[in-house]
Amino acid sequence: MATLILNNVKKSFGMTEVIHGISINVADGEFIVIVGPSGCGKSTLLRMVAGLETVTSGDVQIGGRRVNDQEPMDRDIAMVFQNYALYPHMSVFDNMAYGLKIARTPRAEIEERVEQAARLLQLETYLQRKPRELSGGQRQRVAMGRAIVRKPAVFLFDEPLSNLDAKLRVQMRLEIKALQRELGVTALYVTHDQVEAMTMADRMIVMNGGMADQIGAPLEVYANPATEFVAGFIGSPPTNFLSTEIMGRSGDSRIGVRPEHTRLSDSGNLKARTVYAEALGAETLVHVRCADGTQVTVRQDAASTIPQEGAEVGLDWDPADEMKFDSSGRRC
Amino acid sequence: MAERNGMVERRGAGLWLTHLGLIVGIAFIFFPIWLAFVASTVEQQDIVRPPMPLLPGDQFFANYARALTSGVNAPVSTMLWNSLIMAVGIALGKIAISLLSAFAIVYFRFPGRRLFFWLIFLTLMLPVEVRIVPTYEVIANFGMLNSYQGLILPLIASATATFLFRQFFMTVPDELAEAARVDGARPMRFFFDILLPMSRTNIAALFVILFIYGWNQYLWPLLITTDPEMNTIVMGIKQMFPSGDDIADWPVIMATSLLAMVPPVLVVVGMQRLFIRGLVESEK
Numbered sequence: 220m221a222t223l224i225l226n227n228v229k230k231s232f233g234m235t236e237v238i239h240g241i242s243i244n245v246a247d248g249e250f251i252v253i254v255g256p257s258g259c260g261k262s263t264l265l266r267m268v269a270g271l272e273t274v275t276s277g278d279v280q281i282g283g284r285r286v287n288d289q290e291p292m293d294r295d296i297a298m299v300f301q302n303y304a305l306y307p308h309m310s311v312f313d314n315m316a317y318g319l320k321i322a323r324t325p326r327a328e329i330e331e332r333v334e335q336a337a338r339l340l341q342l343e344t345y346l347q348r349k350p351r352e353l354s355g356g357q358r359q360r361v362a363m364g365r366a367i368v369r370k371p372a373v374f375l376f377d378e379p380l381s382n383l384d385a386k387l388r389v390q391m392r393l394e395i396k397a398l399q400r401e402l403g404v405t406a407l408y409v410t411h412d413q414v415e416a417m418t419m420a421d422r423m424i425v426m427n428g429g430m431a432d433q434i435g436a437p438l439e440v441y442a443n444p445a446t447e448f449v450a451g452f453i454g455s456p457p458t459n460f461l462s463t464e465i466m467g468r469s470g471d472s473r474i475g476v477r478p479e480h481t482r483l484s485d486s487g488n489l490k491a492r493t494v495y496a497e498a499l500g501a502e503t504l505v506h507v508r509c510a511d512g513t514q515v516t517v518r519q520d521a522a523s524t525i526p527q528e529g530a531e532v533g534l535d536w537d538p539a540d541e542m543k544f545d546s547s548g549r550r551c
Numbered sequence: 552m553a554e555r556n557g558m559v560e561r562r563g564a565g566l567w568l569t570h571l572g573l574i575v576g577i578a579f580i581f582f583p584i585w586l587a588f589v590a591s592t593v594e595q596q597d598i599v600r601p602p603m604p605l606l607p608g609d610q611f612f613a614n615y616a617r618a619l620t621s622g623v624n625a626p627v628s629t630m631l632w633n634s635l636i637m638a639v640g641i642a643l644g645k646i647a648i649s650l651l652s653a654f655a656i657v658y659f660r661f662p663g664r665r666l667f668f669w670l671i672f673l674t675l676m677l678p679v680e681v682r683i684v685p686t687y688e689v690i691a692n693f694g695m696l697n698s699y700q701g702l703i704l705p706l707i708a709s710a711t712a713t714f715l716f717r718q719f720f721m722t723v724p725d726e727l728a729e730a731a732r733v734d735g736a737r738p739m740r741f742f743f744d745i746l747l748p749m750s751r752t753n754i755a756a757l758f759v760i761l762f763i764y765g766w767n768q769y770l771w772p773l774l775i776t777t778d779p780e781m782n783t784i785v786m787g788i789k790q791m792f793p794s795g796d797d798i799a800d801w802p803v804i805m806a807t808s809l810l811a812m813v814p815p816v817l818v819v820v821g822m823q824r825l826f827i828r829g830l831v832e833s834e835k
């Protein structure tokens with residue numbers, strides 16, 4: 220258990236800089252999710268913390284120590300990889316015990332710790348199996364177990380759930396979060412799935428093109444996105460963006476309104492035509508198109524009346540829910 | 552399980568024809584070996600006087616005992632032993648060296664990495680025969696003529712095996728090496744604990760091929776072993792043929808030939824189980 224500090228961390232591969240300076244102070248026991256689209260540098264950032272990638276400039280501190288030049292094993296971290304990276308020829312027990320064996324932990328303690336982790340992860344009956352004899356979810360648990368037994372100061376996860384089916388993913392994300400709470404270990408978790416980010420994070424780092432667009436608690440980020448990118452990336456369905464032109468206002472900025480804040484009302488002064496409606500059961504998403512072709516999604520109660528396809532509707536929202544972004548995408 | 556899916560089932564006449572074809576083929580290949588066996592169990596006169604017998608005689612023990620203990624130039628048991636040491640030495644040496652060089656080429660970034668890889672690759676095109684004169688010179692200067700080192704060392708580097716292991720290592724996911732690194736394994740620890748056990752199927756298959764390669768070496772042992780005590784079996788057979796008007800001791804020569812076949816056959820049969828099992832249960 221420890222704090223983790225990134226201080227203006229940058230990374231270049233050859234001449235191309237892929238991480239343009241990220242800073243964050245992570246409190247002890249905090250669960251931080253790094254979220255962003257593919258190729259934005261999430262894995263690279265995580266791997267720099269792990270020590271699998273060198274830091275081009277800036278500092279990484281774990282528990283108050285600068286670890287830039289330390290090997291992964293000396294950093295007191297444990298990592299869970301996307302493809303689990305279990306050693307195929309070793310049993311589940313040996314997979315979990317390997318790190319401890321290298322650290323020359325006494326045999327009795329290894330057994331105790333592995334059994335404790337196995338109990339926590341419901342793997343007791345599988346300890347003698349080889350990874351190929353396990354299901355995807357069980358392999359995922361073994362990978363978690365391997366991280367737990369080392370009792371690290373920081374857990375690092377790189378998209379650990381992306382190989383699981385949707386249902387298992389929901390279950391595992393609850394388990395991981397509960398486990399992290401229980402163990403009180405600081406965690407850094409990479410995902411491209413904004414739902415995972417919203418549900419698991421104490422705070423999240425929304426990354427875009429090698430920069431941290433916003434760092435904050437999920438609901439705060441949701442309610443107050445710092446940039447147009449964040450507003451579009453966090454939240455599903457994504458925020459509607461409208462140009463000021465179509466709103467009949469002056470200036471070169473864009474307006475963002477979340478689908479649940481958008482209302483269909485005949486009094487609305489922005490006219491649009493219904494394209495189609497998606498009934499999801501509890502709610503219905505009505506997709507409409509404005510005169511200039513902009514698509515807008517409206518989130519409706521399932522009970523409300525849904526307009527016919529092709530029908531003309533008016534759009535309306537509370538001015539307080541409006542988010543304004545300047546031409547560079549910043550909030551203004 | 553996997554075998555059944557992959558096999559096309561044949562029935563009726565097709566099945567019998569296939570079998571007939573295979574049986575004829577086997578008989579064709581096996582006949583000379585049978586003749587050699589027959590020749591190794593009869594007396595010298597039976598062979599020289601036509602027609603050659605087709606059924607084994609009663610001299611089996613006498614001939615084989617003679618071959619093993621005295622032979623023609625050197626006892627066959629000595630030659631078998633020499634061949635065994637050479638073949639095992641070459642096979643194990645080649646495997647050890649190529650595993651390590653492939654490990655270096657795949658997992659380490661050092662100056663001239665590509666250069667070394669291509670140099671190794673180039674030597675694929677230089678079989679022993681091409682470099683035999685300079686190699687002889689080197690070995691002679693080191694005083695290694697008539698020694699096991701002399702038999703083994705010049706043949707111990709293997710571009711083929713290095714290349715094979717390189718290809719295999721490149722299919723091992725990078726994450727595995729990284730996981731080991733996070734677990735605290737230094738490079739050699741990773742090599743011995745993870746890479747080596749994962750390569751055991753390849754090693755077994757390669758051992759068979761390299762053992763036979765080493766066992767069948769002819770030209771090199773012929774050049775550097777002048778002492779009959781150091782002769783290997785494959786060259787030994789050739790040297791049993793008389794040069795001039797001497798009479799060839801055919802029963803002993805044939806017994807020697809058959810004895811020379813035994814160790815490679817044992818290695819193939821023994822290792823077969825290991826690598827077939829490895830091929831069936833995939834390592835994923």
Ligand SMILES: Nc1ncnc2c1ncn2[C@@H]1O[C@H](COP(=O)(O)OP(=O)(O)OP(=O)(O)O)[C@@H](O)[C@H]1O
Nearest residue numbers: 232237255256257258259260261262263264410411
């Ligand atoms: N070893 C490398 N050499 C050169 N460029 C690299 C290297 N590793 C990553 N990059 C580049 O760095 C950028 C960030 O890569 P990274 O793997 O961190 O993305 P990511 O956010 O994890 O994406 P994904 O969600 O697809 O995993 C990418 O543009 C990638 O091409």
Ligand SMILES: [Mg+2]
Nearest residue numbers: 261262263377
């Ligand atoms: Mg990634």
